Every structure is written in C-alpha cells, then in structure tokens.
Amino acid sequence: xxxxxxxxxxxxxxxxxxxxxxxxxxxxxxxxxxxxxxxxxxxxxxxxxxxxxxxxxxxxxxxxxxxxxxxxxxxxxxxxxxxxxxxxxxxxxxxxxxxxxxxxxxxxxxxxxxxxxxxxxxxxxxxxxxxxxxxxxxxxxxxxxxxxxxxxxxxxxxxxxxxxxxxxxxxxxxxxxxxxxxxxxxxxxxxxxxxxxxxxx
Numbered sequence: 001x002x003x004x005x006x007x008x009x010x011x012x013x014x015x016x017x018x019x020x021x022x023x024x025x026x027x028x029x030x031x032x033x034x035x036x037x038x039x040x041x042x043x044x045x046x047x048x049x050x051x052x053x054x055x056x057x058x059x060x061x062x063x064x065x066x067x068x069x070x071x072x073x074x075x076x077x078x079x080x081x082x083x084x085x086x087x088x089x090x091x092x093x094x095x096x097x098x099x100x101x102x103x104x105x106x107x108x109x110x111x112x113x114x115x116x117x118x119x120x121x122x123x124x125x126x127x128x129x130x131x132x133x134x135x136x137x138x139x140x141x142x143x144x145x146x147x148x149x150x151x152x153x154x155x156x157x158x159x160x161x162x163x164x165x166x167x168x169x170x171x172x173x174x175x176x177x178x179x180x181x182x183x184x185x186x187x188x189x190x191x192x193x194x195x196x197x198x199x200x201x
Contacts, residue, residue, distance in 0.1 A: 001038035009033050029056045029085065029142070057143030059084035063136050063150050070153040074127035078134060079119055083145060086138035088112040091122060098135040098149045108134075127154050 004017040009032060014022060032054065036047040061083040067076040078091070091109035092098060098105065109122050131153045137146040 002040045005037040005039065007035050007037065027052075027054045029054055055142040056085040056140075058086040058138035058140055058145040060145055061086075061136075061138060061147060063134065063147035065134075065150060065152060067152050070155040071127075072154075072156060074154050074156055075123075075125040076152065077121055077123045078136075078150070079121045080136050080147060082116075082118050082120070083138035085140055086145075087140040088138075089120070090137050090139065092135045092137070094133045095131070096133060097151070098133050101135075101137065101146075129154050129156055 002018075003015070004020075004022075005012060006014040006017060006022055013024075013034075032052040033049055034052060035049040038045045038047070061081045063078060063080045065076055065078050080089070083089070089109075089111045090107060091111070092101065093106045093108040094104070111120065111122075113120065131151060133149055133151055135147055135149045137144050
C-alpha cells in the first residue's frame with residue numbers, strides 16, 4: 001500500500017497517511033466508528049470497522065482564595081478554574097484537613113454552571129475565629145476530579161470603639177468654680193424665700 005485514509009463515523013478524518021499507525025488526541029466524549037482504507041496504484045481496500053468509546057472525566061483544576069494570612073475580618077472569596085467536561089461542582093468544608101470525601105464533611109455549595117466561564121467564585125462572610133478547610137470536586141457521569149485542600153485561618157482582633165459623639169472630650173468646669181456657684185444659688189434661694197414671706201406678712 002502506498003498510503004492510507006482514516007475514516008471516523010464514515011467521514012474522512014485523515015488522508016495520505018504513510019505509516020502503519022496514527023495517533024489521535026483530545027477526542028471528546030463519544031462513540032467513534034473507525035476504519036482504514038489502503039490505497040495503491042491497483043485500487044483501494046477497506047479494513048474492518050472498529051468502535052472506540054471515549055468517556056472523558058473532568059480535567060484537573062485549581063482552587064485559590066483572595067484571603068490574607070490570617071484573614072482579619074471573617075470575609076473572603078474562594079475561586080476555582082474551570083474543569084473541562086465537568087457537569088457540576090461541589091464545595092466541601094471541614095474543621096480539619098480534607099484528605100478524602102466522607103459523611104463528616106459539610107457540603108457548602110452544590111453548583112451547576114449556567115455560563116461557560118474560565119473561573120467561578122463563591123463568597124463567605126461572618127466567619128468566627130478558627131481554621132477552615134475547603135475542597136472542590138468536579139463531577140460528570142464518568143468520574144470526578146478534586147482540587148487541592150485549601151486552609152484558611154480567621155483571626156479577628158478586638159478594636160477600640162470611637163465615642164458616638166465623634167471622640168471629643170467636652171468641657172469640664174473646675175471644682176473651684178462649681179462649689180461657689182452652688183452655694184450662691186442656695187443663698188439666692190433663701191433670700192427670695194425670706195423676701196416673699198415678709199411681703200405676705
């Protein structure tokens with residue numbers, strides 16, 4: 001044979017193949033019917049047909065966060081890159097390192113993308129002091145793939161509150177002014193009382 005032609009699902013996929021083998025890459029999930037035609041000056045001859053079944057599990061992807069180390073307000077965002085062939089994602093949370101998926105883990109978020117984006121995000125807030133662990137797993141009908149386990153430590157320190165009036169100290173009368181003033185008011189009250197009483201008499 002001088003050359004070969006490769007057909008997939010009855011459509012010419014590659015012609016003028018001179019080797020006795022051909023490598024195909026990155027085929028999508030599908031069933032592929034393939035046969036080869038050998039060609040020379042005398043004519044051509046078709047091989048038998050074979051069926052190749054391709055089922056792609058989710059591809060590798062990564063989980064990151066915008067958090068400082070440690071987080072000082074209990075609010076941060078988790079983001080993960082798209083996993084090829086994933087149908088949906090599940091975000092797991094635990095108070096200890098996540099080495100395997102089991103019933104002790106909390107399912108924090110079950111997410112089926114409505115848009116095909118390069119990155120997806122999930123925000124968390126109002127977390128108390130402590131250490132939190134997160135892992136995301138991408139699923140489809142044929143398998144799954146998990147990210148790294150991400151550790152986040154929350155450490156919120158108490159802050160001194162400002163006075164509601166804006167922080168001014170205000171004016172305080174000295175004691176040597178206050179006491180004579182009180183005595184003066186008292187004497188004035190007595191004099192007024194005596195005056196009124198004499199006037200009535």
